[in-house]
Amino acid sequence: MIEVANRLHTVEEYYFSRKLREVNQMIASGKQVINLGIGSPDMQPPQKVIEAISNSLKDASAHKYQSYQGLPELREAMATFYKEHFAVSLNPNSEILPLMGSKEGIMHISMAFLNEGDEVLIPNPGYPTYQSVTRLVGAKTVFYNLDASNNWLPDIDALQSLDLSKVKLMWINYPHMPTGAQPSKIAFKSLVAFAKQHNILIVNDNPYSFVLNDNPMSILNIEGAKEVCLELNSLSKTFNMAGWRVGMVLGHSELISNVLKVKSNMDSGMFYGIQKGAIQALKCSKMWYVTLNSVYKKRRDLIWKLADALHCTYDKNATGMFVWAKLSANQKSEEFIDTVLKNNHIFITPGTIFGSQGEGYIRFSLCASLEDIEECIARITK
Template sequence: MTTIAKRLESVTEYYFSQKLREIEQLNKAGKHIINLGIGSPDLPPHPAVVSSLQQHAAPPEVHGYQGYKGVPALRLAFADWYRKWYTVHLDPETEVLPLMGSKEGIMHICMTYLEAGDEALIPDPGYPTYASAVTLAGATPVSYRLEAALDWQPDLEALSAQDLSRVKLMFVNYPHMPTGQQAPEGLFAALVAFARKHDILLVHDNPYSFILNDRPVSLLSIPGAIDVALELNSLSKSHNMAGWRVGVLCGAAAHIAAVLRFKSNMDSGMFLPLQLAAVTALGLGEDWYRELNTIYAARREKVYQVMELLDCRYAPDQVGLFVWGRIPDRYEDAYALSDEVLYRCGVFITPGGIFGSQGDRYIRISLCGDIARFEEAITRISK
């Protein structure tokens, strides 16, 4: 039997991939599990976006291969979006690279810049894909701790005292997933200074900036940031287009060109009608975000009730698509609480330990589900 590559020996299957199979088996057994774990938006895109896809998919000539950089209209739309909402000015020709979702961009960046012997700084807690992509690229992920006592910010002074000679990348993510922490004033400037001092390329993952957040911010808005940082963004959460796989990488022309060298060997371009529909999505006005957040705000109130039923403590100023809460001391860890709620109540919530050791005593609940789903979860847990 052909053996698998050694690069997979230290990479496990994604937690949600495994858990969804378990939930599927429970449902087949008649359990009717309420899934409050995964952040896949259940709401549709704007009708104009769907209409655009339908309209542009009809002509017979639009189904061929596309360019690796995305069509000019999409790159210009992303540049205009960044200028309007983040006050960041980008050259659509050289500083914007559309992606098939920002998750693939994480892999592209790691494969472009990392190799054996290199290290990358990974937030703990943080998105598990950061560490997996670093490992698959042959490099070593090095966790940096984020703690509630520091408002889930990195201790840059402590990091500077470490040996950073092999560190090439640092992943950061604000609004932060899973904690919902916004970047406080001064943090992005401090990160840029840190990266410049230690010759590290910052990779800012920014898909949650419009969700329950009145002040979307880009790390690239900091003077000089474009020299030392790349920013990933996505339409998955902000425009309910998760399954469409439309993201973007923004940064200096040299960095974009380097990533494109790898990316151009991995795909044959994004479906043209998808790109043109994304242009429509990026042109939506403030009403779209306000209406979306009105729905999420009502759902968040229900999630707070779930947290309180489970005797979990949470910060009410969180933003993004989830609520993060500290579990009671009587549980060994968040996996124990998650399993108890799953098997006794038929409700799945995410244990924070999947995001790193700093999440062991936390749970994360998604806002993706209608009010009736949360009310049913509340009823089951109450009983």
């Protein structure tokens, strides 16, 4: 057999890829498993988005290679969206780069700024892709712990005590996944000052701002942030377009141009019709967000009841499309979810896949119907 690259020895198959095989085998054997693990929106995108992609298919440019930077009107729509919702002014020609999903951006940014041996600050708990991409590019992971006592926000004093001489990049993710913690403007200001002091690029991964959250925030709203910060965003959660793969990276033109150097050598532009649909999504009125969140609120209320039935505790002030719940004392996350999967045929995410600080926690997704969540409650209480 051909020997694989050394970089593959630094990562494992993604947890959900492995675990869903087990879930699918249970379903194939006749068991009715309800999936509360994956944050894949189950509702439809706005109707005008569907119409936009459909109507675009006969356009003269629809099936040609597209620009690496996306349609000018898409970048204009992204700039307007950020101005309207985050009070952030961006030049659509130089400070915005559309992406095929924000996950793509994690790799592009890492390849653009990290050399082998550079160090990267990664949240614990946090999105596992930050760690795997860092290792794939040959950089070194340096975890910083988050916990409930500090509302899952970075402890700047603890960060200052580290040897930061080799740290090049820091990942943050607010509103936070998996906990749903909200940032504060003071926390963002402290992070920007920290980045400037140590010449570190901070990247805020920000796809959850509009789910059960009345106060969307961008780190780019902080004075001076563009000098040391990039922000990733996505249409996946806000507009039920996860499979469309529409994301964006935003920031200073020099930083964006460096990311473009990587992207333009790795793919072609986003499909024309998807761009047309994305433009319409970004123009949605306030009523879209109200309607979306009315559904998620009803689901969250039921998930809280399910968490109560499982003797978990949770923060009712958390935002986003997940409920982060603490298990009873001394219970192990993976053992707990495996027992519930085996006995009740309900799949819940163990907190440990997000890092060691996730031990003793589980995460419920709100991407399931009211009927399915009610069935879960019935199975547990029975």
